[in-house]
Amino acid sequence: MTISSSLNAGVMGLNANATKLATISDNIANSNTYGYKRVESDFHSLVTSSNGSSYSAGGVRASTQRMIDQAGSLIGTNNSTDLAVRGNGFLPVTTKPEVTVDNGDLSMLLTTTGSFRTDAEGFLKTENGLVLLGVPANPDGSIPSFSRDSIASLEPIQVNLSAISSEPTTEIKLGLNLPATATEEAVIDPASDYEHLNVEYYDNLGTTEEITIEFRPSPSSGGIASNEWTLVLTDSATIPSSTVIGEYVVTFNDNQTAGGSLASVTSVTGGAYDPATGTVEVNVASGPISISIGELDTTGGLTQFGSSFRPTNISKNGSGTGTMILIEVDENGFVYGRYDTGTSRTLYQIPLVAVSNRNGLEAQDYETYQVTKESGSYYLWDAADGPTGEIVGYAREQSSTDVAKELTDLIQTQRAYTSNAKVIQTVDEMLQETTNIKR
Incomplete structure (x- = not known):
C-alpha cells in the first residue's frame, strides 16, 4: 500500500508541476501584453490517515489564481x-x-x-x-x-471628430482705467470727454457682435471733482442697435487709502450690481451676459487714476465656429473635445x-x-x-509579469517535475523487484 501511494503521489506531483508550468508559460508569453495580470500557482499537500508504524503518501494538489490586484507599470504613448x-x-x-x-x-x-x-x-x-x-x-x-x-x-x-461647434459668450471681464481729470471739469463736452469701448462677443450661432460701452463723466460741482461716471451699454445685435441694454452710475473713491477704486455702482437700466462678485448682468440679443467691472474698494476692474483712458485687461469666454481636432481624458475621467479655436467642451464622464x-x-x-x-x-x-x-x-499599463522571476520558477518547476518522474521510475523498479521475488 505504501509503494502504491508513492506512485500516486508521484503522478499527482507531475500533474501539479504541469499546472504550474502552464501558468509560467502563460505569464512569459504575455510578458509584453498590455494590461495582462500574471497567474500564480500554489501547491497544497494532501494528507491521508496513517498510524505510527506505516505511512501513506497523500500527494499534492495545485491551485491557480490570477493576481488582478497587482498592477503593471505605466508607459507613456x-x-x-x-x-x-x-x-x-x-x-x-x-x-x-x-x-x-x-x-x-x-x-x-x-x-x-x-x-x-x-x-x-x-x-x-x-x-x-x-x-x-x-x-x-x-x-x-x-x-x-x-x-x-x-x-x-x-x-x-x-x-x-468632424463636428463643428461654437460657444456663445456668457461672461466678459472689464479691466480699464478712466481719467480722473475728466470729472474735474465743470462743463462736459460729449465729443471730447466721453470715452468709448467696443467689446466683441460671440452669439448663439458663432458669429461676432459688439457691446459698445460709453463712459460719460459727470461734471464737477463747486470746483470739486465728481468722481462719477455713467456707463451706457448698447448691443449691435439688438434692433435698433441704439437700444440701451444697461446703464449704470459708477462712483470712485478719492480717499487716501482707497483712492481710484470703486465706491458704488447704481443700476439705472439692466441687472443690479452684485457687490459679492463685482458683476452686472445685461441681456443682449442672444441672451444674458455677465460683465465683471470689479468689486468695491478694489482695483481689479474699473479704476479712475490720472488723465488717460487705458483698457488694461479685456477678456471673455465663448468662441466662434470651430472644428474638433482632438479628444482628451483627464484624471477625473472627463472626456473633452478640443477645437481648433482653442476651446474645449465636456462630452462624457x-x-x-x-x-x-x-x-x-x-x-x-x-x-x-x-x-x-x-x-x-x-x-x-x-x-x-x-x-x-x-x-x-497618453498611457498604457504594462504586463505585471516579472520575467526574471518566471524563469527562476521555470527552472525550479523543471527540477521538481524531473524529480517526480524519478519517483515514479523508482517505484516502478521496486514493484518489478517485488514481482521478481515470486520467480
Whole structure:
C-alpha cells in the first residue's frame, strides 16, 4: 500500500508541476501584453490517515489564481485616448457587437487599460472591439446625476471628430482705467470727454457682435471733482442697435487709502450690481451676459487714476465656429473635445468601477474581467474619488509579469517535475523487484 501511494503521489506531483508550468508559460508569453495580470500557482499537500508504524503518501494538489490586484507599470504613448488606471478601479467597456445590436441592455466588462480610437462610426474602441462606456454630458457640459450601482446610465462613447461647434459668450471681464481729470471739469463736452469701448462677443450661432460701452463723466460741482461716471451699454445685435441694454452710475473713491477704486455702482437700466462678485448682468440679443467691472474698494476692474483712458485687461469666454481636432481624458475621467479655436467642451464622464474583491473577478479574453459573486457587487465612482485611483491619458499599463522571476520558477518547476518522474521510475523498479521475488 505504501509503494502504491508513492506512485500516486508521484503522478499527482507531475500533474501539479504541469499546472504550474502552464501558468509560467502563460505569464512569459504575455510578458509584453498590455494590461495582462500574471497567474500564480500554489501547491497544497494532501494528507491521508496513517498510524505510527506505516505511512501513506497523500500527494499534492495545485491551485491557480490570477493576481488582478497587482498592477503593471505605466508607459507613456502619443495617443491621447490610450488610457490606464493608476490605482484601484476599472474602466467600463462593452463589445462592439452589443453596441451594434443596440438592444438597450449592454453587458459590462472591466479593464485597467486600453488603446481607444474612434472608428468609422465615431465609437471609442480598441482593435479588439472593446467600446468604452461613459455618462453623456448635458448640452452645457455638466454631468447629470446617475445610478452608481447599475450601468443603466452608461452609453458607448461616440464622438464626431468632424463636428463643428461654437460657444456663445456668457461672461466678459472689464479691466480699464478712466481719467480722473475728466470729472474735474465743470462743463462736459460729449465729443471730447466721453470715452468709448467696443467689446466683441460671440452669439448663439458663432458669429461676432459688439457691446459698445460709453463712459460719460459727470461734471464737477463747486470746483470739486465728481468722481462719477455713467456707463451706457448698447448691443449691435439688438434692433435698433441704439437700444440701451444697461446703464449704470459708477462712483470712485478719492480717499487716501482707497483712492481710484470703486465706491458704488447704481443700476439705472439692466441687472443690479452684485457687490459679492463685482458683476452686472445685461441681456443682449442672444441672451444674458455677465460683465465683471470689479468689486468695491478694489482695483481689479474699473479704476479712475490720472488723465488717460487705458483698457488694461479685456477678456471673455465663448468662441466662434470651430472644428474638433482632438479628444482628451483627464484624471477625473472627463472626456473633452478640443477645437481648433482653442476651446474645449465636456462630452462624457468615464466612471471607474470598484469591487470589494478584485481577485474574485472572472478573467475574459483581451485582458477584461466580469463581476462574479466572489468579487462582490460593483459601484461606479468618480475617478480619483473614494477608493479609486485616477485615469491617465497618453498611457498604457504594462504586463505585471516579472520575467526574471518566471524563469527562476521555470527552472525550479523543471527540477521538481524531473524529480517526480524519478519517483515514479523508482517505484516502478521496486514493484518489478517485488514481482521478481515470486520467480
